[in-house]
Amino acid sequence: MAPSSTNLALLTAAGATAIYLAARTLNKSSSTEQSLDPEDCIQPDDVIAVFDDLFLHMQSVLAQLSQQIQQIQMSGQSIPEPQLRQLLKGEFERALLARQKEIYDKHEVDEDCLQEATWEFMENGDEFPKVKACVERFQKLYENVTGERVVGRRPGGGVDAALVNVQEIPKEVLLEAASVYFDALTSAMGGIVTKFKSQGQNLRDPSVAQQLQMEFAAVANDAGEEALKQEGITLDGFKAAIEKYSSDPDVGRSLAMLQMKQQQQLMALGVPM
Numbered sequence: 001m002a003p004s005s006t007n008l009a010l011l012t013a014a015g016a017t018a019i020y021l022a023a024r025t026l027n028k029s030s031s032t033e034q035s036l037d038p039e040d041c042i043q044p045d046d047v048i049a050v051f052d053d054l055f056l057h058m059q060s061v062l063a064q065l066s067q068q069i070q071q072i073q074m075s076g077q078s079i080p081e082p083q084l085r086q087l088l089k090g091e092f093e094r095a096l097l098a099r100q101k102e103i104y105d106k107h108e109v110d111e112d113c114l115q116e117a118t119w120e121f122m123e124n125g126d127e128f129p130k131v132k133a134c135v136e137r138f139q140k141l142y143e144n145v146t147g148e149r150v151v152g153r154r155p156g157g158g159v160d161a162a163l164v165n166v167q168e169i170p171k172e173v174l175l176e177a178a179s180v181y182f183d184a185l186t187s188a189m190g191g192i193v194t195k196f197k198s199q200g201q202n203l204r205d206p207s208v209a210q211q212l213q214m215e216f217a218a219v220a221n222d223a224g225e226e227a228l229k230q231e232g233i234t235l236d237g238f239k240a241a242i243e244k245y246s247s248d249p250d251v252g253r254s255l256a257m258l259q260m261k262q263q264q265q266l267m268a269l270g271v272p273m
Contacts, residue, residue, distance in 0.1 A: 007061050012200035039052050042117050048134045050114060052214065053103045054096065055138050059213060061095040062145065081246055089146040133218075140221055149236075169233060175254050177241075182258045184227035184260060186217050186265050193269045203270050212271070 065088065072079065079087070104111055118135065125132035139151040171179065192215050193203070201208045225235045245251040 053132045174241040184223045190225035
């Protein structure tokens with residue numbers, strides 16, 4: 001049984017986000033008359049540290065969810081796509097809410113201050129590229145899970161104009177693009193693994209495996225997006241096409257085979273699966 005497009009997106013995200021944390025609560029802050037000066041509260045490195053921890057935690061949660069979904073599908077049971085999306089979104093948000101206060105306390109940040117500072121840094125993304133990249137990485141993770149477009153969201157719920165229009169991709173083009181996309185991700189991971197091995201690091205060490213995931217997550221989206229760009233396809237268009245053909249058995253089988261091939265290649269490299 002071929003996995004659904006939702007589970008494929010989930011597995012890709014787990015192997016490799018509005019700010020969900022911000023989108024959930026920052027709108028109430030952005031509407032207040034008094035604005036906090038982020039320099040009086042927390043610095044860019046504080047925001048990055050918080051979102052790094054949130055990202056790693058949610059990757060672990062999604063990896064567990066993907067395994068559970070695979071077991072359900074292998075038993076012959078089927079979960080309708082809309083129901084699966086809703087389930088994943090609910091589990092994602094539940095797990096995030098359960099952990100975020102602990103992460104705030106760990107980094108000694110105040111929630112309201114973090115919210116205001118994050119919006120300020122994102123509004124000035126050119127001045128704070130590392131914050132922008134870190135937050136958008138988390139946004140993309142949330143997008144992969146829920147199918148909701150959140151990257152680029154700004155206070156008040158608006159998004160960048162460049163994100164509004166999404167190209168339509170024919171089925172045949174999607175299948176070719178998917179092969180290019182998966183190859184790019186595998187190649188990116190391979191380069192990181194080679195670097196870690198040359199440094200004598202043990203990939204089975206949990207702390208090393210965590211760092212491996214972080215480095216891969218930092219480059220995965222760019223690698224995949226650049227590969228698609230060479231094919232004349234945008235990442236948003238690619239994701240939209242996967243959703244469009246989510247019930248097509250040919251697409252499902254092709255994507256499942258690409259995913260299996262990728263897993264075999266990563267295992268051959270020594271990546272813990």
